[in-house]
Amino acid sequence: KKQYRIAVIPGDGIGKEVVPEGLRVIEAAAKKHGVALHFDHFDFASYDYYEKHGQMMPDDWKEKIGKHDAIYFGAVGWPAKIPDHISLWGSLIKFRREFDQYANLRPVRLMPGVPSPLVGRKPGDIDFWVVRENTEGEYSSVGGRMFPDTDREFVTQQTVMTRTGVDRILKFAFELAASRPKKHLTSATKSNGISITMPYWDERVEAMARNYPKVKWDKYHIDILTANFVLHPDWFDVVVGSNLFGDILSDLGPACTGTIGIAPSGNINPEGDYPSVFEPVHGSAPDIAGQGIANPIGMIWSGAMMLEHLGEKDAAAAIVTAIERTLGERTLRTRDLGGNADTTACGKAVAEMV
Amino acid sequence: KKQYRIAVIPGDGIGKEVVPEGLRVIEAAAKKHGVALHFDHFDFASYDYYEKHGQMMPDDWKEKIGKHDAIYFGAVGWPAKIPDHISLWGSLIKFRREFDQYANLRPVRLMPGVPSPLVGRKPGDIDFWVVRENTEGEYSSVGGRMFPDTDREFVTQQTVMTRTGVDRILKFAFELAASRPKKHLTSATKSNGISITMPYWDERVEAMARNYPKVKWDKYHIDILTANFVLHPDWFDVVVGSNLFGDILSDLGPACTGTIGIAPSGNINPEGDYPSVFEPVHGSAPDIAGQGIANPIGMIWSGAMMLEHLGEKDAAAAIVTAIERTLGERTLRTRDLGGNADTTACGKAVAEMV
Numbered sequence A, B: 001k002k003q004y005r006i007a008v009i010p011g012d013g014i015g016k017e018v019v020p021e022g023l024r025v026i027e028a029a030a031k032k033h034g035v036a037l038h039f040d041h042f043d044f045a046s047y048d049y050y051e052k053h054g055q056m057m058p059d060d061w062k063e064k065i066g067k068h069d070a071i072y073f074g075a076v077g078w079p080a081k082i083p084d085h086i087s088l089w090g091s092l093i094k095f096r097r098e099f100d101q102y103a104n105l106r107p108v109r110l111m112p113g114v115p116s117p118l119v120g121r122k123p124g125d126i127d128f129w130v131v132r133e134n135t136e137g138e139y140s141s142v143g144g145r146m147f148p149d150t151d152r153e154f155v156t157q158q159t160v161m162t163r164t165g166v167d168r169i170l171k172f173a174f175e176l177a178a179s180r181p182k183k184h185l186t187s188a189t190k191s192n193g194i195s196i197t198m199p200y201w202d203e204r205v206e207a208m209a210r211n212y213p214k215v216k217w218d219k220y221h222i223d224i225l226t227a228n229f230v231l232h233p234d235w236f237d238v239v240v241g242s243n244l245f246g247d248i249l250s251d252l253g254p255a256c257t258g259t260i261g262i263a264p265s266g267n268i269n270p271e272g273d274y275p276s277v278f279e280p281v282h283g284s285a286p287d288i289a290g291q292g293i294a295n296p297i298g299m300i301w302s303g304a305m306m307l308e309h310l311g312e313k314d315a316a317a318a319i320v321t322a323i324e325r326t327l328g329e330r331t332l333r334t335r336d337l338g339g340n341a342d343t344t345a346c347g348k349a350v351a352e353m354v
């Protein structure tokens, strides 16, 4: 029987506080469903590591974590102490690029017991996935500045979309849509304003759609699409977008379901050539770090996504159900949800429900 | 006493239906407040014109409308009949660029009688402006495709930000913030992911802020900013963003106030070297065009913005008050707001309230 090897990287801020609770719940589910897990803990990809070593990760980081079955990641970044282009680009974005985690997958689901900020929406009304391209697009490093410090100064930055990059994320999204009862895919575009890359994206969506005759698909410009997330969140099933559009939609979606504090995500290398990273959508939250009050649900739910990715569907489902019950019973909740439970109490409650 | 010359361009679809109602209300307000207006009507910037002439506008369009005091514009575009890159880039975007309308200004205001999709928000809770850069940024035409129809195919498109372009929109936004009671400016960025142009934007915001010591300012990454529009719309006073970010926020904002059907906008050349364009945020809406059921409030409110821009504050305020009363009394409303009044009835009702 296979033992999965998981690399655990708490990172910064509340990452360090929510990871132990995530592990607590994962272990409870693994035990119950006979899943054998081995955890290796790493202190890099954090400001503390950077302070000691002058870089975010050791030179041999790929050897250290590249053979694991998955990476369980807290959060990274502390803008007041270290610029994002060092902390994020030196860890999180490196993982995504160098481990070719081209699919960023985030559920938008209204959970029982979590009030939606949208009038009249109940659990079941909002339940879709955002699939985000995670390696190219608007997050390129091609560009620069000319005529610095003069009136003629300008900067440029290229959005880059490759056939390989676009087609593989679309394939991933269409496959996901095809596997769901509604079989509905929505593509985020802005081809009326962004006149070169976005029409190309549309063209590839149309080409890919021909391989999936059973999937109904539509597209919206990103401006009206964000409006429709608020006005008609029940319209969506699988929403696919470029790196930037997917980033926006996967924060806006969770906001429409009440809080980004409980949303999970997977940075997935679908071929399994490299480990995938599972992390909450929220960041390191320096403002509340160290107080033990962070909501661990995003981290715990990311654990369920990790088990699902490993093929351990029962253990994964057990965690999601435990989250739903804990939230739904409304007896125990962290401050961001109007309660006064601390991080550990919340983690323990979910672990007991598993 | 000055007579203002207004170029009226209904354009396509419901543009043709809402413009007459807008004019009805503008004329009522002008009469009451002694404002002298002269209207010149133009049929170009429409699909009909394109069908006859093979182009969206006559060669001498700038001579025809370039000396007017303002342009009152319905909507343009009909994707099923004519591609956006011809219709929009041949009219609307041409105006913005060639008349240097670098400030796109859109109110986000929860109006009486219009239910917000957000739980518990009342008129007064949501009341801010989105200021959008309207000439450069992500809407560039620099880029292209290489290795077409091969596996190596890729496209690139540059985002271009010039010192001139960024500084003037920031100045406009800071001036607006300085003129408001809250004196609060929020900048939309994404410098943690878009690593060249967005840090430049942030740098110019910081520099500009030094000229406005009385304005409190903050910045959010666009992903969490869209989330905060839903979760905390009361946080905002003036929000400034690049062409793309401003586009997104100025559709999402109106959605949070119930509908984009009533939102107005100004495409403003602040120096007055060229006419500014006033148009509703909604488009030509081919799906409901020709039925006389479109909501004319966005067009009417755009008329108020036009009068305000011309310096006719009383006439402008009278229109906004008339809109608020018509909506607030809930007796007469178009279908999109749950009533059954047609476009003309709604226009007449507002005109009578003026």
Ligand SMILES: CC(C)[C@H](C(=O)O)[C@@H](O)C(=O)O
Pocket: A192, A193, A223, B088, B247
């Ligand atoms: C029609 C389109 C090109 C336009 C834009 O993106 O600028 C519209 O969405 C707007 O906001 O005025």
Ligand SMILES: CC(C)[C@H](C(=O)O)[C@@H](O)C(=O)O
Pocket: A088, A247, B192, B193, B223
């Ligand atoms: C931290 C930041 C670079 C990152 C992104 O934009 O990708 C984050 O917002 C996310 O969504 O994972």
